[in-house]
Amino acid sequence: MPGYTTTVNVIFTGHQAQFVLDVTAACLPLYEEVFKVEYPLPKLDTLLAHDFEGAMEHWGLITGATQILLIDLIKSTQQEKVSVFHIQCHEIAHMWFGNITTMKWWDTLYLNEGFATLMGELIIPDRIHPEWRAGSEFVVGHFNRALNLDAKLSSHPVEVECPDANRINEMFDDLSYSKAGSVLRMLSHYVGADKFLEGVSLYLKAHLFGNAVTHDLWQGISAATGIDIAELMDDWITKIGYPVLTVTENVAGIHVRQDRFLETGPADPKDNETIWNIPLSLLSTEHGISSVDKAMVLREREATFVVDTTKPFKLNTGTKGVYRVLYTPKRLAKIATEAAQPKSVFSLDDRTGLLQDAFALSKAGFSTPSSSLTVVDLWRSEKEYVVWEGMAAGLDELVSIWWEDASVVENLKRFQRxxxxPLVERLGYEYSENDSRDRILLRTLAITQAAAADDKGVLQVLQAKFKRFLKTGNNSHIPAELQQVTYAVAVKFGGRVEYDTIVKIFELRRTPSEQKAASFAMGASQDLEIIHETTEFIVNKARDQDLIPLFAALSANFASRRAATQTFMQNYDTFYNRYKDQLSLGVLVSACLNYYSSQADYQAIETYFKVKDTSKYSHALAQSLDGIKARSAYVERATADILDWFHKNI
Incomplete structure (x- = not known):
């Protein structure tokens, strides 16, 4: 900063705080450069504490939990390093979006959180670590989470009324963070990144040390671009949901129709009134050269656009637009086949978005699960980690949805194997300093997925690693990347000795990474007695910062899923009183309810909560119930299709 130096400090003892300090020193001057607004204070401190909830910005101070901001770079995974970077960079963004310029009221919380998400987890990290492919990870993470949540009837607009204090904590959800960040990313792509940031700078300068509303932001970006941003963007912020574009082909080109997308299927007329202004970002090809029309916007319910459909084309280039695209089965097959080619015109982010759309559209009944399985099967030669990550997530969700149908689960696991x-056989189990980040992540993903699919060879290798640890008392031969899956396999297929060893690791708390691996493994047992012991640990011994990870681990395990829910319900008052004033109360509720797939479970959960005061987590509960309803309908509708596909293909 011109004139004087800003001092950055981390208030915590030990080397595990050094990375947060380095992140702060790297990011702070970049924010000043991008926004053209100086950080106004002589220092920026970070205070780390145990049992603190998440991370929070203050005037010249960031407070954060040790379990999410401490990191031993030698003993942590690639993803954990990125997570710490993103969290700290996100909080630094709040020095501008939140402190220098503050939303006028809670209804525009997204002006703080959406911008901090976009800047702190995409734009700034991409400038410092382009090798992390922040844009692609944003699509897999924030973008997909936003669309999954916003596909529920119980969703809410990004800008939402906040009539009382009980609603404030609930507004800190994936819509204020992930959807808002995704909508702003779409706008940045449409107007151009430089013009977008210029407009943001004008917005900040016009409201230095003051309050702002959505119109103020649109005004700044309009001044920089000459575009009526309010006309283009208002519905994306003030209206609930997002569209699915149905694309059909005719002699003129393509016909595109927009309707609200819901995970339960086509929206009723009363839920389908919004007409969004949709940047179509059409990729087309001519003489083997691709081009993107960023100016094309669908402003009506439906319209026809001139496109040469004899050549490859695709809407939503780079998956920048906040919508799904439904092609005919024939066109989807053509796009997927072209995308599988080594020199395809479709980018990494195109492939990732296409895959996410395929799984989401089949879940909602617009297509069949066999269509998404076919895309995965076509892409088994894929080279990029991010696409494999998307394939793994889609298949994992199918396994979890059909968790009580042994035939479907076994077929899915066989497909996963x-x-x-083959990836495990190609990449092996050893990590080298010369490995690229993508190679490290792909190896870890492949081993984890093969283990989850019960591959005997992979399980034997991981069990041998843990047995060596038991024999020597030294776990240094277990790479940080494989710690979680190794510990989980040991507990899942082991007994008392393995479980007790993991509990000791958890209680030692040597590093956040190791404790995270241990907490996940504590929920992996298939033994009812050990499962009961874990639930007792949660009730009687677990610290506040441990409850959600432990509940999530138990819920992810088919053998303990119902035990997790029963433990929460039987001790509801205890957990409610511990979390009632915390932002994560809704997260705790979701962690215990989000995995069921039957109408009977829907009715039982709905009945249980009818007599509870749910005002502090009403959104989370409604979203969980909507999810159960959608999954139940999916199971009833699509089981035969999945089994038929496996019968014909695997």
């Missing part, structure tokens, strides 16, 4: 075991 055909995909991931």
């Amino acid at each position: 055909t995909l991931f075991v």
Whole structure:
């Protein structure tokens, strides 16, 4: 900063705080450069504490939990390093979005959180670490989470009324963070990144040390671009949901129709009134050269656009637009086949978005699960980690949805083994300093997925690693990347000795990474007695910062899923009183309810909560119930299709 130096400090003892300090020193001057607004204070401190909830910005001070901001770079995974970077960079963004310029009221919380998400987890990290592919990870993470949540009837607009204090904590959800960040990313792509940031700078300068509303932001970006941003963007912020574009082909080109997308299927007329202004970002090809029309906007319910459909084309280039695209089965097959080619015109982010759309559209009944399985099967030669990450997530969700149907689960696991075991055989189990980040992540993903699919060879290798640890008392031979899956396999297929060893690791709290691996493993047992012991640990011994990870681990395990929910319900008053004033109360509720797939479970959960005061987590509860309803309908509708596909293909 011109004139004087800003001092950055981390208030915590030990080397595990050094990375947060380095992140702060790297990011702070970049924010000043991008926004053209100086950080106004002579220092920026970070205070780390145990049992603190998440991270929070203050005037010249960031406070954060040790379990999310401490990191031993030698003993942590690639993803954990990125997570710490993103969290701290996100909080630094709040020095501008939140402190220098503050939303006028809670209804525009997204002006703080959406911008901090976009800047702190995409734009700034991409400038410092382009090798992390922040844009692609944003699509897999924030973008997909936003669309999954916003596909529920119980969703809410990004800008939402906040009539009383009980609603404030609930507004800190994936819509204020992930959807808002995704909508702003779409706008940046449409107007151009430089013009977008210029407009943001004008917005900040016009409201230095003051309050702002949505119109103020649109005014700044309009001044920089000459575009009526309010006309283009208001519905994306003030209206609930997002569209699915149905694309059909005719002699003129393509016909595109927009309707609200819901995970339960086509929206009723009363839920389908919004007409969004949709940047179509059409990729087309001519003489083997691709081009993107960023100016094309769908402003009506439906319209026809001139496109040469004899050549490859695709809407939503780079998956920048906040919508799904439904092609005909024939066109989807053509795009997927072209995308599988080594020199495809479709980018990494195109492939990732296409995959996410395929799974989401089949879940909602617009297509069949066999269509998404076919895309995965076509892409088994894929080279990029991010696409494999998307394939793994889609298949994992299917396994979890059909968790009580042994036939479907076993077929899905068999399919997973055909995909991931060859990757393990190619990449091996050893990590080298010369490995690229993508190679490290792909190896870890492949081993984890093969283990989850019960591949005997992979399980034997991981069990041998843990047995060596038991024998020597030294776990240094277990790479940080494989710690979680190794510990989980040991507990899942082991007994008392393995479980007790993991509990000791958890209680030692040597590093956040190791404790995270241990907490996940504590929920992996198939033994009812050990499962009960874990639930007792949660009730009687677990610290506040440990409850959600432990509940999530138990819920992810088919053998303990119901035990997790029963423990929460039987001790509801205890957990409610511990979390009632915390932002994560809704997260705790979701962690215990989000995995069921039957109408009977829907009715039981709905009945249980009818007599509870749910005002502090009403959104989370409604979203969980909507999810159960959608999954239940999916199971009833699509089981035969999945089994038929496996019968014909695997």
